[in-house]
Amino acid sequence: MTTVESDRAPIIATANDQSMSSAALLRSWEAKPGIGGWLSTVDHKQIGIRYVVTAFLFLIVGGLEALTMRLQLARPNQTLLTPEQYSQIFTMHGITMIFLYALPVLSGFSNYLWPLLLGSRDMAFPRLNALSYWVYLFAGIFLYSSFVFGKGPDNGWFNYVPYASLTYSPGPNIDVYALGMVLYGISTTVGSINFIVTLVHTRAPGMSINRVPILVWGTLTASVGNLLAVPAVSLAFFMLWMDRQVGTHFFDSSAGGQPMLWQHLFWMFGHPWVYAIVLPAMGIVSDGLPTFCRRPLVGYTAVALATVTTMVLGFGVWVHHMFASGLPILSLSFFGAASMAIVVPSSVAVFAWLATIWTGRPVFTTAFLYFAGFILLFVIGGVSGFMTAAVPVDWQLTRTYFVVAHLHYVIIGINVFPVIGGVYYWFPKVTGRLMKEGLGKWSFWVMFLGFNVAFFPMHILGFLGMPRQIYTYSDGLGWGTPNLIVTIGAFVFGGGILLFFINVILSLKHGAPSPPNPWDAASLEWSTASPPPVYNFAVIPIVASRYPLWEDKMNEDDGASHDSNRSSVAAGMLLDQGRETIGTTLLDAEPDVILRMPGDSYSPLLAALAMTAAFVGLLLHSYLVFGIAFLLTLLTSVLWLWPQLSLYQREPSHE
Amino acid sequence: MDHCAARAGMGMLAFALLTPLSGCRAAQGGSSMTAQSTMNLPAESAAGAVPLGQLAGAPAETATSLSIANPYEHNPQAIQAGRQLYLQMNCAGCHAYNGKGNMGPDLTDTYWRYGGLPVQIYNTIHDGRPQGMPAWKRALPPDEIWKLVAYIQSLGGTVSVSNYEHARQGDRPGDLIAPEAQAEAQP
Amino acid sequence: MRPRIAMLCCGLLAAPAATWAETPMSYQRTFGPAVDPVTRLAWGLGTVSLVVIVVIGVLLLGSLLRRRDAADGDSGQLAVRHDGGGMAWIYVGSGISLVVLTGCMVWTLIVTAAVARPPSPPLLTVQVTASQWWWGLRYQGAQPDRTFTTANEIHIPVGQPIRFELASADVVHSFWIPQLAGKMDVIPGQTNVLWLQANKPGTYRGQCAAYCGVQHAHMAIFLVAESAQDFAAWQNHQLAETPMPVSDSDRRGEEVFQGHCAVCHTIRGTGSAGHVGPDLTHLMTRGTIAAGLLPNTPGTLAAWIANPGSLKPGTHMPAQVLSGSELKAVTSYLTTLN
């Protein structure tokens, strides 16, 4: 960021949404009206909402795929689906849920919430933020476009070679998957960078690193993890595409390649990824629970550290997906032990949550139910993971329905439940209306019941030796009854989700209007209006504790504090000369610089379109299309980077 | 909830999901499903009607039967299946793993002793040829042979039906043609 | 919610116990030293896991339903309690977890070491070649000429460790006979080794456990553990060449086989030596065809030859163009291969 000599001392003012300055803020922040504004906006709230909505749409598609599979498996020797259809469905189900729902929905939450949680006016790179979303959307469409070519990916989401090689999967479906994942990787990567820089740079003054909400810790850890993990998978998929289309032999043993290379590369990414899609969700719980338990989270530091530790360990355990691939026993034992070790940070988190509830005074809202229910599912998913970490036991468990049960407890239990809880929790903030509690409780219980009926018996199916990814099974293996129960449970669970969506739609129209802070919560987002103004905060709040909105209440207990170390949300820096927010230092969040934020722009959308076109070109072997699209990408980046006087930064004067 | 209602619901849901998917198989053409791929094959008799012998020797009136197209042409699944057959039936032993020939002729060049049209290659495989090419008519069902032909076509040296008349005169696409020759070429 | 869940779980746990006999793939009871310690470990860890779930469940329930003292419950007004309490939970909880965990780790390592290699050197090596979608088996004899090939049905002597060398002809598969040993992947370009031992005579079912294509679901394998004598007898029988067909129809069938089938299948002694499909030398000694898909009867054989794709969609075996009489002849010929 370039700087010019003339400094400016930010005016300290008190927030007042009727003031002149607010009008000025509105002028400079709000998007152009109409479709143009909609396409060009870089407002993190807009983008966050789009992320969440898109992710939920993919959730519905993936869910329907799941239900179809359950119909096929309900009884032995069903012929509802052909083997080929089944393969495509279970593959797309995995791809959809893991790539197109689980992470994006969390990115959505974080996108929407971060600046509000951090007392800032936008993410550090608003346009990068928009790009990340558009690329995600197009990548999703790209992946599903495979059906247009007559066949979707059909090799499971981990897509082992050599089945994924041209010899055994000649169709374009695997190319679509490979290229789609490389494209998708771009979205994830830029998103992660954005989160990291945002945390480093744009927290409100005083929000030192030990005061940020756990959700921020979770997303930060996930982002760093993604930055390190995604390159592995992008590389792997690109190598696969080269093997298929350029004639290289990275994975072809008969030409000097090595099939195991794929498994290593994929799981080096795959395992950290699993943590990337649960840690932020755990963050949601860690921030939500205290609100409803009417007390701060027990062991904030411990939980924050546990979050980071989990991810660090997560990078050293990828081999536990490959225990049966004939690797040396010694290394297996090491990776097994490392995988078990993850129990420790997890238990820290669990007991922190338990303690929070135990020592608090829970208010039984729907959101709270989701958070509390989550804890049990987290434990069940955790211990089943702990069992698969035992190498010799895993030789039996792996690739059976036990693993299917495990990963659904982990991903649904630790991702879906907190996310939906999170929706109930922040819905009023986002829409200005409260969701219906009665229907909400129903949706929770139906989901919770259905979920356990659907997925707990899968453990037993695993013990009964049912392998995953089989499109049918013959009679007399004892798998019939549990499968029927699973199918029933699956539909109940689906019903629960349906209730939730109904609730969302109803509440959007008829929900009770919500005050700025309906739950009397403690973090900054509740200090501004519901829904928040486009500029988030009329004045940048100044933070003095982890729970800025609870300081008065908590200090009733110990009157030991003075106004000096109180957070100030009413009065703060008024930055109303164009799109501005405050940049602060890494650790202590001292005011450092006034950041001029870029305005709305089409370049993210154009760049995303151009990139996608380039990948389409590769897919169709039309190197002309690729070339043109590549040039367009460069052009849009030039447009993007074109210097704007309005973006010159000025430093505040210190006295 | 009510059972029948639930079942009905499931059914409808399944139907809704399957309609888009049901497209897949048709579009896949020669997937590994032998049952369905035996359709739309030319009748044995039709292919059999094509005389053996050199391109140049093939009398014109058989051009119709010569124009029998390979149902699997450009079908990626069939080409890979054909490649597997090429290895499993020991074709590589004579024509080499890269198809460039060794004991048997090069299959990647444009010279074909017995004609480079799909149906001529079909016949070569089906009936064998005098200089050591075995006949596969009993071992390989017709659509397997067509898959082999599809693979051989994918090697690039074969003659397309559209280009047949030119090929028999030794022209290649893009060749210059002297006006006189042009005149004579008119039937 | 808890009671309902609990009931449900108990019900589900009971279900398999009831239907134990009909669960050939269940590994809750196992029958060989290569896996028995693992089964004990699995039950152990399983119990630990269940205990953990119950304990946490109870604590959670307790924390939810526990009566709060009225003192600070002032008029539903959302006061916030601020006390540093609760850290003890983390210390104690994590502490206990750590202890239990360490115990489990040690136990796991012990078991891993125990099953890593057989107690005594295996007396027999079976080379398994996995293909889409069947299992090729080659028995390594003491002398080369005691080496023979069969498919989809393993026979072993009881009470002896057997060594399996696993290779793939195409994609990744996974060799798994749950009641005798854990999985071992079959990966192209490398030979993985597995050992197992059956202490109880009987037929054990296995199945490919790694997705290997459309018919992954129909890639079963059977292992027959029998007494040393029975095994020796079986082995000698497998080594014998099939007698030449006698009846005219069978001779006709043999001729059809040579013409239509021999490029892919082997029947030792007839000059057919195809390696693409299963070796059929002693076909009728096997219980099933098409890798466990169908019982091995003349009827199913004929149906299978007539149109394999309809029974096993996607199978690589093509439908042969056979006249009715040819089909009849070849089927009756095949039924003589015992």
Add this chain to the structure above:
Amino acid sequence: MGRSASTEECRRRSRGLEGSFFRTSHSCLRVEYLSSLFDRFHSKVLFACCGLLMVMSSSCKRSEAPIPVNRPYETGNASFTGATLNSAPNDPPGEWRSQAHDYANTRYSTLDQINTGNVGKLRIAWTFSNGTLGGQEAAPLVVDNTMYVVTPFPDELYALDLTLPGEPIKWVFKPNPSPIAKGKACCGPVTRGVAYANGKLIYNLLDDHTVAVDAKTGKEVWRIKMGNVETGETMTMAPFVVGNKVLVGDSGGEMGVWGWIAALDVDSGKELWRAYSTGSDSQVRIGNDFKPFYDHMKGKDLGIGSWPAGAWKHGAGSVWGWISYDPQLNLIYYGTSNPSPRVPDQRPGDNLWTSTIFARNPDTGMARWAYQTTPHDRWDYDAVNEDILMDLRVDGQLRKVMVHFDRNAYGYTIDRATGEVLKAAPFTYQNWSSGFDMKTGIPTVNPDKEPHPNVKLVNVCPPDIGGKDWQPSAASPRTGLVYAAVFNMCMDVTDNDVSYIPSSPFDGMDMKRYPAPGGNLGEFIAWNPVTGKKVWGVKEVYLTMSGVLATAGDVVFYGTTDGWFRGVDARSGRVLWSQKLGSGIIGQPITYLGPDHRQYIAIYAGVGGAATVHVDKEAVKGFDFPAGGNSLYVFSIDGDSMSNGQSQLGGMDSISKKSPQSGTSEKQ
């Protein structure tokens, strides 16, 4: 290429010495003429002349490209090893009546008109094209002033009258073999030549027939079907005559045939016995007097027992190479081919009796001893290469030995009475074995170089065609050395599981071949069979796949696949003369004495066969073969012959006057 340039220069220099040179070569001529009566004294004089010439021509040495590996041997004319050869059946020295010239397979001629001194003056005397394109691997025969040349498929046999100017065609025999055979021969539709016995020319047709032709009339005497070509079996080897038996064998090691050798009656063609290379002892003709030297070859029915059940039936072990014969021991020696399929994992066991050298009694066909050079061959190392019979001192005692350059790159010196290996050492670069165990007689296999299905194995040396293929070497009693054209190659190989489908290859090896360290594909070496060491070598950029001719003139001849025909000093390895021919050379040079008492050198050019099948052209930068097309080239000093230098019209009327008989009557 540089080498040829320097040879040109060498030739120019010798021309400079014309005067003195002329005289010496004359004296040589005279001495040679007498010495054809084996007059010791005169041959000594000859050595003297040659010594002198060597000193004179040594001026070329500096500019000579191939640096001899071993200088100490450059001068002097003593034998390096003291080896002696039995040149039985002692055919007239001016003739060439069998492919190997004698039972011992020495390919050594006592003619020495052409010697190290005058070889530089060799010029083309006349040529003959037979119009075929397949690889020309056979050597011509010269009997009674008639030259007999056989073509590759369609295996036509020409008789050329050497007594007349222009060497006109006496007759041509066209057997019309089945065209199917063309597609079944792994390595080109070749034949390795004709045998002469009792006025009959006997040879194998590619389509598994052996045929005898009357040498005078060119009429077929008998023809016998030895196998069924549709199964993939062919016949390419040159028959070998012992007494009134002619020995023939089959080809098809890549086709899963059942290999055999058979003895036919020379006069009737009736089959007398047939010995298979796999199967029961009776089928292999192993009886009580079978005494292999090494233990792993002792036992009952090993031809079945060393194979997986039933696999021996398609185990090949075809007999397509050379046969030699020791009249004293009354034993024939020959080798069997690789086992089928070439994918070893499909046939665990030693796979006896493939890749094996057999000693048999030619009368009964019963085996005396056997020695398997490469047990459980994984790389296609046939043992069919020639066995040169020599008598020499090994470790102090005189031994009757055979010298065998195996495809597995080991040069063996084997006691031919017992089958004991006396010396075994690599004669070219190899890495498949880490050493040789003299106790078991088995090379120690390097496990890293064992191929397994579907796994690419890189840099295996030598490749499937071996360190040396069928192209026969020669031995000279004057130097006691063995001369061989060998390969310097490696391969990347991927094995593919393969089915036995009759009439199709039972192969499964996917290979890419390329030069071994050094970058040269070929080398022409002189080998000391006593020490098992290379004496010198001439590196060739391209494949050296021709037979070798050794002469009493101390010149050894060989050709290259890019068409160079060279004469080399038998002692120093200096290339004394080179001539580029119309096509690559994979034939076998011979020498004979014309009716005009001139010594001629004859060689067939016409590349094809294994040479073209087995080299990846991409392997060597800018490598490409000359096109095929078979022509015979005959050389003489200054190119003098009846076919030039005189009035061709005279030739014309002399023909018009002659009747066919007069051609023969002329020469008493």
